Amino acid sequence: MITKRQGIIVWFHQMKHVKHLKRYGHMIHVSKKLKYAMIYVDQERFDDTYESLLKLSYVTKAEPSYKPYIKTDFESKVVDKEKEYDYKMGI
Structure with missing residues (x-):
């Protein structure tokens, strides 16, 4: 069964906190320059995870x-010309 997931983009102060963010979900991408991480979580746990991430210092x-x-x-929006005219009508 495929579980529905939703992404959260988390902005942080320093890169040393990235390893602590891994426990909240599946980490997909981390940007060292812009200091953010993209985390995927199950949609059932999304609200709890989102609120707990906001509480972190x-x-x-x-x-x-x-x-x-x-x-x-x-x-x-483009009409298909083959479907507009039926060329095989007279055959």
């Missing part, structure tokens, strides 16, 4: 990812 801010709530089914 070394976390500047945390931002949730809104990707699970965005519609990802795209439709084409």
Whole structure:
């Protein structure tokens, strides 16, 4: 069974705190220059994890990812010419 996950972007003061952030979820990416980490957590535990990250003294801010709530089914605005005209009509 596939579990639904959601990302959290955590901004911190120093790089030495990165190893402490690993216990909160699956760490995907860490930027040394901009001092942030991207962590994925299960959606059932998202609220608790998000609040606990905000309470940490070394976390500047945390931002949730809104990707699970965005519609990802795209439709084409360009009309397909083959579907517009039926060339096999007279045969």
